[in-house]
Amino acid sequence: MSSKTGPSSCFVYITLPGQTVPVTAARFELTTTRQGEPLGRLVYGKSYLARQDAVPLEPLELPLLERTFETTQLSGVFGALRDASPDFWGRRIIERHAGKPMLSELDYLLHSPDDRAGALAFGLGATPPPPLRKYNQTLDLQHLQALADAILVDESEAGPAAAQVEALLLVGTSMGGARPKTVVEDGEGLWLAKFNRPDDKWNSARVEHAMLVLASECGVQAAASRIVSVAGRDVLLVKRFDRQKTEAGYLRARMVSALTLLRADETPSLRGRWSYLEFVEALRRASGSAQRDAHELFRRACFNALISNTDDHPRNHALVAMGREWGISPAYDLTPTPHVSAERRDLAMVAGDAGRWANAQNLLSQAPRFLLTNEQATALINDVETKVRERWYTVARRVGVTERDCHTIAGAFSYPGFRLTAQFS
Numbered sequence: 001m002s003s004k005t006g007p008s009s010c011f012v013y014i015t016l017p018g019q020t021v022p023v024t025a026a027r028f029e030l031t032t033t034r035q036g037e038p039l040g041r042l043v044y045g046k047s048y049l050a051r052q053d054a055v056p057l058e059p060l061e062l063p064l065l066e067r068t069f070e071t072t073q074l075s076g077v078f079g080a081l082r083d084a085s086p087d088f089w090g091r092r093i094i095e096r097h098a099g100k101p102m103l104s105e106l107d108y109l110l111h112s113p114d115d116r117a118g119a120l121a122f123g124l125g126a127t128p129p130p131p132l133r134k135y136n137q138t139l140d141l142q143h144l145q146a147l148a149d150a151i152l153v154d155e156s157e158a159g160p161a162a163a164q165v166e167a168l169l170l171v172g173t174s175m176g177g178a179r180p181k182t183v184v185e186d187g188e189g190l191w192l193a194k195f196n197r198p199d200d201k202w203n204s205a206r207v208e209h210a211m212l213v214l215a216s217e218c219g220v221q222a223a224a225s226r227i228v229s230v231a232g233r234d235v236l237l238v239k240r241f242d243r244q245k246t247e248a249g250y251l252r253a254r255m256v257s258a259l260t261l262l263r264a265d266e267t268p269s270l271r272g273r274w275s276y277l278e279f280v281e282a283l284r285r286a287s288g289s290a291q292r293d294a295h296e297l298f299r300r301a302c303f304n305a306l307i308s309n310t311d312d313h314p315r316n317h318a319l320v321a322m323g324r325e326w327g328i329s330p331a332y333d334l335t336p337t338p339h340v341s342a343e344r345r346d347l348a349m350v351a352g353d354a355g356r357w358a359n360a361q362n363l364l365s366q367a368p369r370f371l372l373t374n375e376q377a378t379a380l381i382n383d384v385e386t387k388v389r390e391r392w393y394t395v396a397r398r399v400g401v402t403e404r405d406c407h408t409i410a411g412a413f414s415y416p417g418f419r420l421t422a423q424f425s
Contacts, residue, residue, distance in 0.1 A: 010110060012042070012081070013121040013128035016053050017323045020249030022121055022128040024048065025057065030076050030106045038076030038105075042069045057081075057120065058256045059286035059319065059326045061263075077105050079260030083318075084120040086112045096151060115183050115190070117242055118255035118320075135185035138237070141193060141230045148180035148195050179204070184237070189245040191237040202405040204335075205236035210396040211307060211334035212238070217395065218387045220303050221296055223330040227400065234400075241330045242320055253322040255329065258314035261286065266313075274314055275350035276301050277369050284371070288325030291371045295380075296328055298363070298370040301351050302381050305358035306388040307336045308412040313348040336412035343417040353424045358415075360385070361422035389414040 009029040013022040025048045029041045042062065048054050049064055056064050058080035071078055077085070085108050086094060094111045095103065103111065109122045115135070123129060136144060180195040196205050206227055215222040224239040244251040259265070261282040264273035280294050287293040297317075304312040311333065318329040339345050345358045352362035360381050367377035392413045396406050 007106060007110070007124060010106060010122045010124055011126060011128070012057070013123065014055075014057065014254075015119045015121075015252040016055060017321070018053075018251065020246065020251060021130070023051075024126060024128055025054075028078075028081060028122075030104075032076075033072065037072050040071045040074075040076035040078055040081075042078055042081075043067075055254065055321070055324055057254070058260060059321075060261065060282065073263070074265055075105050077109075079263070080256050081109065081120065081122075083255060083257045083260055084112070084116045084118050084122075085109055086116070087315075092151065113183075119242075119252040120254075135190065136182060138184045138186045138191070138193075138228065141184060141228065141235055144182050144184070144193065145195050145230060145233060145235065148182070149198070152180060152197065183240070188239070190240040190243045190250065192240060194236040194238065196234060202408050203234055203401065205234040206399060206401045207396070207405060207409060208333075208335055209236050210392075210399045210401050211309075211336060212331070213399055214307070214388065214392055214395045215300075215303055215331055215334055217391055218299070218303055218384050220299055221328075221330050222334070223332045238332060242322075244322065251322065253320040254326075255318055255320045258282075258317035258319075261319065262314055264314060266315075274348060276347075277350055277352075277366050279314070279317065279349070280370050283319070283328065286319060286326050287328065289327055293328040294369075294371045298367070298372060298377065299380060299384060300331055301347070302363055302384045303331075303388070304334070304347055305345075305351070305360075305363065305418060306385055306414055307334070307392070308339060308345050308358065308415060309334055310337045310339075310346065310348060310358075311335055336409045338409055338411040339415070341417070342415055343420060345415060345417060352422075354422045357422065358418060359420060359422050360418055361420075365422070365424065385414060385418070 008031055009027060011024050012026040012028050014025040015022045024045055026042050026044045031039050033039045044064060044066065046066065049066055054064055056062050062069055062078065062080060074082055091108060094108060114121060121128060180197065182193050184191050184193045194205060196203060209225050209227050212222045212225045223241055226237050228235050228237060242253040242255045258279045262273045262275070262278055264271070276297065280297050283293055283297060284290040316333040319326045320329040346356040347358050350356055353365040354362040363381060364374065364377050367374055393406055
């Protein structure tokens with residue numbers, strides 16, 4: 001709920017397709033019900049609704065209508081707004097900068113940087129401020145890495161001051177995650193820089209880069225990435241697919257997570273909605289290319305199963321709209337997770353009749369939901385399995401993953417349980 005001393009409402013700005021300057025789209029109010037539960041209200045502005053180029057904030061639940069939308073879910077914050085709110089790492093940075101922990105949800109929206117994921121922004125003025133033009137550059141990475149390290153250590157007295165922390169506020173949400181990150185710019189555009197942590201079990205930057213490259217070789221539409229080495233340490237740069245650089249500034253794509261489409265949350269009570277099957281149903285209703293995107297999602301589910309990516313939760317899937325139509329975003333946050341079990345490994349989301357089991361027969365059991373025949377789905381599974389099994393090591397070594405790290409993650413790929421006979425309830 002909103003802070004007793006802070007604002008209880010704000011304006012929602014949006015950068016429309018083809019534009020680089022935001023306009024005011026709606027007003028959002030965060031209050032409470034008579035029972036004391038958080039209550040969010042959103043109203044589109046009449047002048048915004050009158051625009052010929054107006055677009056809804058999200059594809060399914062906030063149509064362009066002159067009415068008051070209300071929600072008591074997600075602490076009163078609509079999913080499309082929550083997706084523009086900072087992730088765990090971003091909140092940690094904002095709290096350090098503000099000098100106090102546990103801000104209100106509205107505070108996080110207002111304090112988060114201009115360059116959050118997607119096309120939305122928030123403010124207290126009826127007129128949006130001009131878009132940010134200055135970004136950290138890739139040559140600043142060594143300084144930014146040092147600041148991130150200091151925050152990880154969390155030394156209250158020796159840690160970075162608020163003025164220094166401000167340098168990290170150009171941070172993309174990446175739809176969830178606790179890994180240290182910031183946004184940097186080069187001649188090509190904006191990149192999400194993801195830093196290694198001291199407690200990583202392997203070189204996370206190079207391994208994640210390898211998985212993005214491997215995904216592309218397996219036919220998955222994956223985000224572009226590259227590795228830069230800074231003072232002997234590797235940093236992963238992932239190209240911002242929700243931004244497009246032009247001479248006039250950056251075009252911005254609207255972006256919503258699968259978590260929003262599923263009307264779900266990270267809380268245990270709503271994790272039952274985490275499902276590839278429900279996601280593809282929503283995707284088919286929202287996408288301008290339903291069959292293509294449904295096939296793409298199935299391929300990603302197969303790929304995640306075959307690299308034991310058990311972090312494939314709904315914040316790590318998204319829809320984007322650079323124009324008026326929505327479509328599935330490039331894949332991101334792909335990480336292998338070696339397990340002791342050789343028989344059963346579970347994805348984060350339900351994948352078939354046997355639940356979350358990362359298993360070929362389980363994936364095949366609901367292939368028609370992805371607009372695939374059994375024959376098409378079988379061929380797709382076989383194709384991804386063969387490529388993962390035959391190429392993961394070559395790709396990893398090619399992008400600089402060490403022999404030691406390859407040995408550490410080897411058990412993640414094409415594990416035996418993927419081909420066991422599935423037991424359906």
